[in-house]
Amino acid sequence: MSRLLYLLAFMLVLDVYAFAAVRSWLAPYRPGARKTGYILYWTLSLLAFGLILLNVFELTAAWPRGLRTYTNAGIFILYLSKVPVVLFLLGDDLRRAVTWIVNKVSPVTERDTSRSRFLSKAALVAGGVPLVTLTYGMVRNAYRYRRFAVDVPIDNLPAGLEGLKIVQISDIHSGSWTRSTPLHHAVDMVNREHGDIVVFTGDLVNNRSEEMLPYIDIFKQIRGKHGVYSILGNHDYGDYVDWDSDAAKAANMRQLYDIHARLGWDLLRDEHRKLDINGHRLALIGIENWSAILRFPKYGHLDVAAAGTDDCDCRVLLSHDPTSWDALVRPQYANIDLTLSGHTHGFQFGIEIPGFKWSPSQYVYEQWAGLYRQGRQSLYVNRGLGFLGYPGRVGILPEVTVLTLRKA
Secondary structure (H helix, E strand, O other), X not given: OHHHHHHHHHHHHHHHHHHHHHHHHHOOOOHHHHHHHHHHHHHHHHHHHHHHHHXXXXXXXXXOHHHHHHHHHHHHHHHHHHHHHHHHHHXXXXXXXXXXXXXXXXXXOXXXXXXXXXXXXXXXXXXXXXXXXXXXXXXXXXXXXEEEEEEEEEOOOOHHHOOOEEEEEOOOOXXXXXXXXXXXXXXXXXXXXXXXXXXXXXXXXXXXXXXXXXXXXXXXXXXXXXXXXXXXXXXXXXXXXXXXXXHHHHHHHHHHHHHHXXXXXXXXXXXXXXXXXXXXXXXEEEOOOEOOOOOOOEOOOHHHHHXXXXXXXXXXXXXXXXXXXXXXXXXXXXXXXXXXXXXXXXXXXXXXXXXXXXXXXXXXXXXXXXXXXXXXXXXXXXXXXXXXXXXXXXXXXXXXXXXXXXXX
């Protein structure tokens, strides 16, 4: 309850402070227009407070998932947009405080200490940037799938594996979806590539296996010439749910394994498959979630999964969390040629233009999106097909990856 009170108090402070900018902006207008603006502002704030309370007391549990998702996102965007407004006004208050002190010290020339209408306008413009971009990212980009194609150099790659095509998807997070129609397009994108191998690198659900049940018929259409393979991500284990019993959690996992089977995906749990392709052997290795970040689980055993693959011509590892590459793969398994990961989503926010790539994700993950190479080993981090939390993307679009093996 104390956390709720702190949250509501923080929101109220943002409301009161941001209202100063609104009031300054509306000052030149007629009294009726100002009153309408004030009522609209506080009505939205009170509505947000009410919806938060309804969520806390679980009175929205029966609402449709889409309504809950977009309502919560709307509240988040509304208050995040007030943060830059408040920061601008704090700067203006600092100016006013300095001016007041100067007036007291040197009262010969009185200087204006009133609120700057220009800075109030600038504050509202600054607040409008996240309001517009995050709303656009939610409405337009959540299902705007993008194809990323990369050539991956592999040392000593035999001629029979030259040009082998691996299609990767990751981080479906089916519990976040509110629409199914765009998902058919994602599956079509995958199948149009006619991949030799299709892989899914974890986080099929947010919390519970049942979240994927409505989408099995869609995703079981995915095809790969030599099969479709999958691994688990940190969200797949049900660790973020307060289960009634250990038996309930175990039943959830059994259902998740069954869903992978119903999808026709070969789930790799600390194991590997040797694929005979054009007279050569490719080892596809899959491990349980393994992270170098403490709050995420270390369930994987790469020693078990990779045992017996030394006779293969090429080794590809599926590991959900990219931090495993620097912490586990590179120091101990120099013969793994390519690691495929997901997990980061690129924070679903950033900038990607030719010659420049930035996201808050880079302050948490050394490798967060795209292809990385050290020595003879490569890592590819998929930006994810779905979304988590914020139901949209800004700058970092959902991804279908096409990786083509090339001799280095």
